[in-house]
Amino acid sequence: MDKDGVFRVATWNIHKGVRGMGPTRRLEIHDIGHGVEQLDADVVCLQEVRKVHRREQSHFARWPAMPQAEYLAPEGYEAVYRTNAVTRHGEHGNALLTRWPVVNHQHEDMSDHRFEQRGLLHVEIRVADRPVHVIVVHLGLIPGSRVRQVDQLRRFIAREVRVSEPLIVAGDFNEFGGSLSRTLRHDGLIEFEATRHPTFPSRLPLAQLDHIYARGLAPIRAEVPHGRAWARMSDHLPLITDFRF
Template structure:
């Protein structure tokens, strides 16, 4: 694991004692729309991420650079820093690793944390050449205890997802101590319960409430593609922000989970 430089003391609002708030959000590379109505949403996303008020924010489809879009959307004030750094609220550390290299740039997963980052890893999860995927593993110091967070964005093909889940399980066994608190969050691209059942057999659980949670598509959400699983943490709630402002910014809605420490 690559050792990260410890963060200075956070200037963000102190989290509720004994409560950990985690969010996951596929931000669709910070751009929405097609052709002449294509618009840059990264500025709105910056405000939205801050409003999530989460201690840990897991992001997918985050751009580091894209030369073509920077030129096309220059009048909409394309940020002069990578999106993960731009979205990090004051007092948070931003961690980013690339999953996909394209002709004009690259994008991947990111994690924004109120807590100090003590280690970072990235592993390629690409199952075929049409989809470049990866996992981001970040180790945090939470109240003097090391907590592990894995951000994933799984493939569109069912067979690929099954193999990627097996790779995820092997990674956890290899890199995460069995007694350490662990969160696995991201866009699982899974329309059914199979991955949930597989992870449950490995003690990774998600809050199960009476109300059905849906995150995709954002305008009229019908399925839950985004999940937050945890081991050695007690889930206490799961929520999805809704409203026009949210479905305008991405094709996914954010998901927020709370845990007792």
């Protein structure tokens, strides 16, 4: 948060730090680390983050020795990671990087069927002596699954977050329309909507799959960084939103 009381939040699906397929795939996690630093956000919400992957570790000579969430955390930030999916060679999930102290965190499984393992990460941080709740989500590919997952998200918020405390919900919603946004607005969750901010696909962004919603904080501007370097790192571009704290 800067001297004017602006609180910056970013969300980014990092595609597990690797682009491409097969033997020609390339490791992008090092450049993603530089990208996270350039975002200069108080909180960075990440999806598709590897904790470990034995096949990729053996394939890439420069695969980081530590889990990706810890590797990507800039100096002075704390990293929180929780697994969504366990696969044959490793596991991946959501992560949160924060320059403010972490009070506590928890995870809830949001898997709607056995072919997609999904979850939410809830982190409570302390910002200038105030509690702020951040929920990182990565919703499913099937429309019906997303509807049920948003209903589960709303129940989780009602159960775990006091109405009087600021809340941010950010991540990859995998939705090309606006129905989920309208649903969340019923619970007071809003986003900066002055202009559209397409984030996918990164090389020619046409759809905004990534969103940052808030309750108890006023969004004042939003942006998506563009350029060849950003487009190379992941199939999604990051989304940044500044809030008046």
